[in-house]
Amino acid sequence: MIDLSSISLVTLFASILVASTPILLAATGEMIVEKSGVLNLGVEGMMIIGAVCGFIGAVKTGSPLVGAIVGMTGGAILSLVFAVITQYLLGNQVASGLALTLFGLGLASLLGTEFTGIRPPPMPKLDIPILSDLPVIGEILFIHDPILYVGLILPPVLWWFFRASRTGLIVRAVGENHEAAHAIGYNVRMIRVTAIMVGGGCAGLGGAYLSLVRVPQWTEGMTAGAGWIALAIVVFASWKPWRVLLGAWLFGGLSLLQLNLQAAGVAIGVEYLSMSPYIATILVLILLSSRRYRHQAQAPSCLGKSFHPTL
Amino acid sequence: MARRSCRASATILDPDVQVTVMTNTKNGNDITLQLDAMSKSFPGVKACDDISFAIESGEIHALLGENGAGKSTLVKMIYGLLRPDSGSMKFNSKPFTPEDPRTARAQGVAMVFQHFSLFDALSVAENMLLSVENEPISGISDKILSLSELYGLTLSPDQIVGNLSAGEQQRVEIVRCLLQKPQLLIMDEPTSVLTQFETEKLFHTLRQLVSEGIAVLYISHKLEEVRHLCDRATILRGGKVIDTCLPAEETAFSLATMMVGSEIVAPVRKQISLGQQCFRISGLGVASQTQFDTALVDINLSIRKGEILGIAGIAGNGQDELMLAISGESRSSTGEIWLEDQRIDGETTNERRRRGLVFAPEQRNGHAASIDMTLIENALLTASVRKSLTRNGIVDWDSTTRFAEEIVDQFDVRMPGVKHAARALSGGNLQKFLIGREILQAPKMLVVNQPTWGVDANAANAIRQALINMAGEGAAVLLISQDLDELLEIADKICVIHAGILSEPLSPETTSRAEFGLLMTGTENSHSVS
Numbered sequence: 001m002i003d004l005s006s007i008s009l010v011t012l013f014a015s016i017l018v019a020s021t022p023i024l025l026a027a028t029g030e031m032i033v034e035k036s037g038v039l040n041l042g043v044e045g046m047m048i049i050g051a052v053c054g055f056i057g058a059v060k061t062g063s064p065l066v067g068a069i070v071g072m073t074g075g076a077i078l079s080l081v082f083a084v085i086t087q088y089l090l091g092n093q094v095a096s097g098l099a100l101t102l103f104g105l106g107l108a109s110l111l112g113t114e115f116t117g118i119r120p121p122p123m124p125k126l127d128i129p130i131l132s133d134l135p136v137i138g139e140i141l142f143i144h145d146p147i148l149y150v151g152l153i154l155p156p157v158l159w160w161f162f163r164a165s166r167t168g169l170i171v172r173a174v175g176e177n178h179e180a181a182h183a184i185g186y187n188v189r190m191i192r193v194t195a196i197m198v199g200g201g202c203a204g205l206g207g208a209y210l211s212l213v214r215v216p217q218w219t220e221g222m223t224a225g226a227g228w229i230a231l232a233i234v235v236f237a238s239w240k241p242w243r244v245l246l247g248a249w250l251f252g253g254l255s256l257l258q259l260n261l262q263a264a265g266v267a268i269g270v271e272y273l274s275m276s277p278y279i280a281t282i283l284v285l286i287l288l289s290s291r292r293y294r295h296q297a298q299a300p301s302c303l304g305k306s307f308h309p310t311l
Numbered sequence: 312m313a314r315r316s317c318r319a320s321a322t323i324l325d326p327d328v329q330v331t332v333m334t335n336t337k338n339g340n341d342i343t344l345q346l347d348a349m350s351k352s353f354p355g356v357k358a359c360d361d362i363s364f365a366i367e368s369g370e371i372h373a374l375l376g377e378n379g380a381g382k383s384t385l386v387k388m389i390y391g392l393l394r395p396d397s398g399s400m401k402f403n404s405k406p407f408t409p410e411d412p413r414t415a416r417a418q419g420v421a422m423v424f425q426h427f428s429l430f431d432a433l434s435v436a437e438n439m440l441l442s443v444e445n446e447p448i449s450g451i452s453d454k455i456l457s458l459s460e461l462y463g464l465t466l467s468p469d470q471i472v473g474n475l476s477a478g479e480q481q482r483v484e485i486v487r488c489l490l491q492k493p494q495l496l497i498m499d500e501p502t503s504v505l506t507q508f509e510t511e512k513l514f515h516t517l518r519q520l521v522s523e524g525i526a527v528l529y530i531s532h533k534l535e536e537v538r539h540l541c542d543r544a545t546i547l548r549g550g551k552v553i554d555t556c557l558p559a560e561e562t563a564f565s566l567a568t569m570m571v572g573s574e575i576v577a578p579v580r581k582q583i584s585l586g587q588q589c590f591r592i593s594g595l596g597v598a599s600q601t602q603f604d605t606a607l608v609d610i611n612l613s614i615r616k617g618e619i620l621g622i623a624g625i626a627g628n629g630q631d632e633l634m635l636a637i638s639g640e641s642r643s644s645t646g647e648i649w650l651e652d653q654r655i656d657g658e659t660t661n662e663r664r665r666r667g668l669v670f671a672p673e674q675r676n677g678h679a680a681s682i683d684m685t686l687i688e689n690a691l692l693t694a695s696v697r698k699s700l701t702r703n704g705i706v707d708w709d710s711t712t713r714f715a716e717e718i719v720d721q722f723d724v725r726m727p728g729v730k731h732a733a734r735a736l737s738g739g740n741l742q743k744f745l746i747g748r749e750i751l752q753a754p755k756m757l758v759v760n761q762p763t764w765g766v767d768a769n770a771a772n773a774i775r776q777a778l779i780n781m782a783g784e785g786a787a788v789l790l791i792s793q794d795l796d797e798l799l800e801i802a803d804k805i806c807v808i809h810a811g812i813l814s815e816p817l818s819p820e821t822t823s824r825a826e827f828g829l830l831m832t833g834t835e836n837s838h839s840v841s
Contacts, residue, residue: 164448166444169437173433173441176431176433177428177429179428180428180429183412184428185391185411185412185415185416186441298432300432301431301432
């Protein structure tokens, strides 16, 4: 019999926040990269490198926060490979990004062989006095770890950054028209390399969150497509920070609901439920490509194009 | 023809222009920029060869030359985009070695680019902010408003640049330069996208600027404009300075001769004999597909055999959409298209070609030609149907090569060989090849869009002559062009397209340029706006 009452809404919302954090971090990072005009399909690879590096860092030092920083660094370093290939050697961004994913998955399982089956040191919770004692709201919002709040604060910060700051304007300009940005005198390559590395760092942090908080342990291939969902969220969000947050919650919620429904014994094949986030992605993409919504989904004009400073 | 161009220049000039020109030509002004023996080589070509001249404050100095004469290389060195191999510059008597555009701007050099260097998706104010680093974000809108008021360049800071007209976009570029308080303003082909009216406004602004002591370096192909606007002109050919002259004392013809280095043959139109109706469009409508294209509304036109019908208009008023509808690349239109007594609007592009309707679209690189493929392959792409270059699906490379060589011979295409990629050709030569490819298919009708855009004077004349000859042999030509001079020179009738609406055909003999200008901006339909 279906027993939906076993799903507590407060617990559900609190765990949606946790479940969505890895893809939220990765998607905001990818949004920064794409705003600068670069399409990095290597999110999955950077996430899993972040997961394994973060895990190793936390186990070796005993500090999960140090682990998170190591994971972030790992993702950023891997993205630097992509940056060199695409920005200096003018490699094709799609092919390089796919290669980065495959390379990251392989390298991660190599690095992680000795670390399977261990439990990492637990991530401390931020116990915010008063706020965490609030009924419902406190139980949903204020009982989490610091990285989750980093993820939550990123979208509003980025919204401000791209809307009101000069640096954000320059990043957008480079993504819209790299020739013109170059003609005015901006260093297109340097700006893009920086954006790629920030994006890699965010993806790495998202991966570290998976192995340190969400699961928490290291298993091979544990990202299981989260990087691809992050990529889809950026398109779903039409490159807008607030919608990235919304998208991450939606997709995080779907993957969680799937587990909860299974636990509640809903008579739907497990396969359909595991499929649901991906089906939702496809549906959203179809919806966005329809004429009615197309004008809202303005991709940066130079997205995916190589830039070679001409004479 | 000569008479026509005289009348043309008369409308450009308002009476007091001559006076302004005279007062500006003061000898002994301060030198703003001194160029000394500037040279720059690229692999295989010496783009600038020992170039020396000076630009004085308060003068509009023209830089003339054919494509490849070294103008843009020189300008890029002044603006810090390229470093010279040898030679030196002095800006206000101080050594000037700009490392990048930013340092050039900081010292007082500003530039308005030929292909606008604007960001379509950003607002006017955001575009400005990108090039003035030390301007606070909050005050920029007021600055823009006050500057645009001062120079009569109406702008609203919050508009998205992609939605503005070409003239408005240029205003954005100019105001962006003025924000930097420049002492030298470089303008690269500023009028090529402007209407007559916008051009006159631009000239007015430039005169106001030089009267305040700014120096302007003005690059243009339009010699009549240069004659009336510029105080002095430096002419480049093959990377060298040929002469510095007073353009007001030269004729357009003598300037052109100096640029080219040989006599220019203007196209000649012999007897025009019009035959029966060849092509007809009635009630053609195309809905707009995206926010950036134009909907066509109830287009009607007809062309007779031997006739050249011109379509004038400012870029983005539906020319591309019309071209696509006629060629069959877009078939989501309503209305009827007839070639002789066949209705063809349901047919594919190749079916239309087979019937004798051929096309030379605007963009050489990408649309009309595949630039990484050889000339032989490019010849095959549109001619395989009419020239039967394939048999049972297999390409007959021998006949295709012969056809490519025939084009090269008959249209005087200068190139390294037909087995070379199309990108190896200069713009003018590639365009001659592409027009020749269509004409040699002996079509009943040719539709051509912007055939001489970015093509040097000699090649442009050769292309116009080819179109005239084709009409002389009884084919119909639909010539879409943004260059009104070109249309006035060779078209029998001219329709104006504005906002997707096509005017009645007008006779170039009885219609003034001002009337065309009004139609092109759509002003004639909006008298109520005052």
